[in-house]
Amino acid sequence: MEGTSDPYGGHNGSEILPPMQAVVVEAPQPAVVHKVMAQPAQSSASKMKGKVKETFFPDDPFRSFKGQPLQKKCLMAVKYVFPVLEWVPGYSLSLFRSDLIAGLTIASVAIPQGISYAKLADMPPLTGLYSSFVPPLVYTLLGSSRDLAVGPTSITSLIMGSMLQKGVSVSPSADPTLFLQLALTSTLFAGLLQASLGILRLGFIIDFLSKATLLGFKAGAAIIVSLQELKDLLGIVHFTDEMNLVTVMASVFQHTDEWSWQTILMGACFLVLLLSARHVSMRWPEFFWISACAPLVSIIISTVLIDLFKGQNHNISTIGHLKCGLNHPSWDKLLFDPKYLGLTVKTGLVTGIISLTEGVAVGRTFASIRDYQVDGNKEMMAIGLMNIVGSCTSCYVTTGGFSRSAVNHNAGCKTAMSNVIMALTVMVTLLFLMPLFVYTPNVVLGAIIIVAVIGLIDVPAAYHLWKMDKMDFLVCLCAFIGVIFFSVQQGLAIAVGISIFRVLMQITRPRMIIQGNIKGTDIYRNVHQYEEAQRVPGFLILTVEAPINFANTNYLNERTKRWLEDESFSGNKQTELRFVIFDLSAVPAIDTSGIAFLIDLKKPTEKLGLELVLVNPTGEVMEKIQRANTTHNHFRPDCLYLTIGEAIASLSEEANMAIP
């Protein structure tokens, strides 16, 4: 609509059209007229097939299979399912060296984050480590990204915890077994959803979470997560279960008596330490490992400090005893009780979509940087299967998180083997090192989470949105405000709703422009965009830039009538206006309402004594016009032209003949 917005700006209603200057159209000697053609006829079935293919297989994943012998095809199919087979045969020691370093680096991030995020999801800390052990191994087999580092993420942990807690209205500490069961079941549903989106090739569904939505959503989630960590940072014992800004702040200041200065001091020190490390790594990217190792170092230092000063006696809460051992099988814990089915399905749906969006986006980002291909639908299957397996091995929802994958990438990972190294390191930790965490203070975990989520608040990107596109910024802002003042799901729903509404509005209120001739050429352009474009006397050239369908025919009808009236009542030109040219170049599709609109358009034009012609209908539109012609001859061939220039030349000639 912006193309036409100029005239309404200042004049509040009736537009002032650029004056019709006497432009001499250099008509070709005898008007050359090219015929408008429809596409070669095609059966409905083959058209449908083409559409289905383009909808579900835009990347044509089986292209390379064609023309191969059967044996090769089978081999390719196995490789398609297990991308690991692509790189394992050529795996070398030098690749391993790179992957080893990267794997150890991400393990040093994964261990503290695993424990912290599990606490964020109100689950036993061990679950976080379990989730960094099995899923990375599954992903290594099935995933096609070389940079993705797999594990739980802050946002999915937060959503899972809050949704389940709201759903059962029982605190996780009161019934931890039920809570764990619900989390595992939700994870199963998340995995099933993700895998089926991949298998059914419905990956485009996550495209509706635009970057602007995610930007606002992540920033909001980061703030919500940080607010939750105020509990640990201040040492508060009685804390609200709610997530929104107002309630949490109220809770923080209601319990000032519980604030513990030792905890606050320790938290502040480690926050400064971690933020400094982050700052150094951001300033000098070659020192990325400083911020990568900082969480583990913080945990070690703080644990030693607590142990030395017997901090647990000074109001500093610690993780406490954690049992050694690997993941337990947990398929017997999955809970299909109808009472909780709705809740787990819903939680699985939301966390599944969110984690899928993050995983696929991260995979695509690094694939683009390192210039290899990632197949979105295959990634979805990999992430989905990883979560299905995870739900049976005591893991909750995992995906490829951005920060972790960035560390992996910076540490020079070459293949998904770095995930295996990480998993093995986590395994060693799970088997032997758990007793060391007994004195790890919760306040340091809180500081680690806060520093991890701060990176999600991307102010420059939001500013960029503001500069580029106010509507995108609005979407981002709505997601942000929705998340911090209402809830994570509501914020997301509002932002997606606005995004889709905006797309629908572009269809419902399509841009219509008036074209003019650029002097001395056969080029016609928007008169409001090009000053040189001057209206051709006697002609009104209208262009619609959207499919014409049920959602906009009423609007187009009213808008066109208004233009025709404005033209007819604008004084002495009334006698001059003779032809209305409706340019269909930018109309990719039309439905039956649209065809009815085009047919009805003749009425107001004929009433005003004008002749209506159509220019350059695209394949589908031409096809439907032809079909409409089979019953009634609505559009004679002589009212269809290939270009505006030819239409004007031919019609002028005709008019000169008619008016002697």
Added chain:
Amino acid sequence: MEGTSDPYGGHNGSEILPPMQAVVVEAPQPAVVHKVMAQPAQSSASKMKGKVKETFFPDDPFRSFKGQPLQKKCLMAVKYVFPVLEWVPGYSLSLFRSDLIAGLTIASVAIPQGISYAKLADMPPLTGLYSSFVPPLVYTLLGSSRDLAVGPTSITSLIMGSMLQKGVSVSPSADPTLFLQLALTSTLFAGLLQASLGILRLGFIIDFLSKATLLGFKAGAAIIVSLQELKDLLGIVHFTDEMNLVTVMASVFQHTDEWSWQTILMGACFLVLLLSARHVSMRWPEFFWISACAPLVSIIISTVLIDLFKGQNHNISTIGHLKCGLNHPSWDKLLFDPKYLGLTVKTGLVTGIISLTEGVAVGRTFASIRDYQVDGNKEMMAIGLMNIVGSCTSCYVTTGGFSRSAVNHNAGCKTAMSNVIMALTVMVTLLFLMPLFVYTPNVVLGAIIIVAVIGLIDVPAAYHLWKMDKMDFLVCLCAFIGVIFFSVQQGLAIAVGISIFRVLMQITRPRMIIQGNIKGTDIYRNVHQYEEAQRVPGFLILTVEAPINFANTNYLNERTKRWLEDESFSGNKQTELRFVIFDLSAVPAIDTSGIAFLIDLKKPTEKLGLELVLVNPTGEVMEKIQRANTTHNHFRPDCLYLTIGEAIASLSEEANMAIP
């Protein structure tokens, strides 16, 4: 997508592009290059104002107010609110004569239909007559259509009855007072919704109920209504409360012992009578009054018959005693009990939207036939206020029904005065003639309803959809099947969902076409649509026909890469392909994701050693490209061209210089 579907049709995957023939492009002597311009700069606020105006005031209703003296403006405003003032001053006796005939004719339709539809909605028969008395008077004051005849309609009656019955899970006969209260409250909410849609100028919301949806929906509703009437036609006493086909048919055949041959005989006779009258009127439109009067005549004859033969003793059920008197005030009956609030709001919403859609569509249809203007938003306010007033005067949801308005139009109505005549006739009936209905058999009411709703099943229109647009037909079919097998609301929801999904899919999977030059001209067209269009050697000319935004950038990315790869790997042409021309003529809008896509597009093209240029960005797109350029100079002015021809001429020249 259809434009490109040809190549996938037969070849399952890799498209065969038309061979590049040696086309001699007639390059202008020295390549003339016109500069691409952005729109004149405009503040965000004024752009927003333009957009808001175009969204909510596309018809610019206050255009004529401008430049008028204040007194005239006030007068116009009063006339705007009460369109009755437009025609009353010039009202003449000859107009009145026409309106009198039309009014009496529609009254003869309204009285039997009023009683029948009220029974369909499980309400006291009197409510149907009340609803044909007050609302038409209100509409006369506020409505701008001259042909609309106002009253209850079969579909809204059906929906209201079924929704309320499901909602309270109590049969209307068990607690008729509660049922009436709920119906009145729902009517209030329907009116509030309708009026606020009009006042907030959100009328475009009803555009999402496309004609295809309504066609299937109405046909399904007609079948459901007819099935309900089997109860009266067969004389069954114990009948199911459910609405769907399967349950109703089961119920009919479970109660064969209740079938009464007298009732069936009488019903069959009157069905034949009414259908014959309908047939005569459809065959010879000048005898429209035969079918218009047939219901009243049937009622009179059948009542006399029952009275004569004491039919009520022969298993033929009759309406029974009806109290004389006009509408009672009913504002004290409105029920805002939180227990029922959700139900009444939901019922009001559904019936409000359906009746609004019908009323506005009917108004527009006849306005178009008689060539006057109907303001959609003003009509909504009129219909909404009519229902608000109705809910306080014992009326349930009313609107301008199609069949009744068609009778009004055919009977030669000139102004909304015919509604007044109808209302007065109904008033006389209510005051004095009610005792006459005591012996009116229910079976005749059933026959009247069936014949009335048969007209809603429009097979030729469905066949037209099938011929024109398979997707529209699918939408229609889904609405139909949803209504008859599930429920009225679900059928509607499914059909609207599919319609919107289709629109979204057009954005998510936009058409991308390859253009070629039409020999001997400067015209470039889709090579799959125009056989004469031949690809220009060395150039790949791609056109996207949709806004580029978050919903399709991933798709466009994959699709473009596939095209580039196909081109590069297609043998000897690899050395030849030099330039990719991305034609943006048909891209009306772009968001930040879209701009990022255009910037990222350079990567794969440069990797293949190709140069990318953009052609003819429209106003909004150009503006965003410029904004993107302010930070990084992504698009140098020399990679932007106004036309494909100029781009090719200029790039060829340049290439010739570069390659000596």
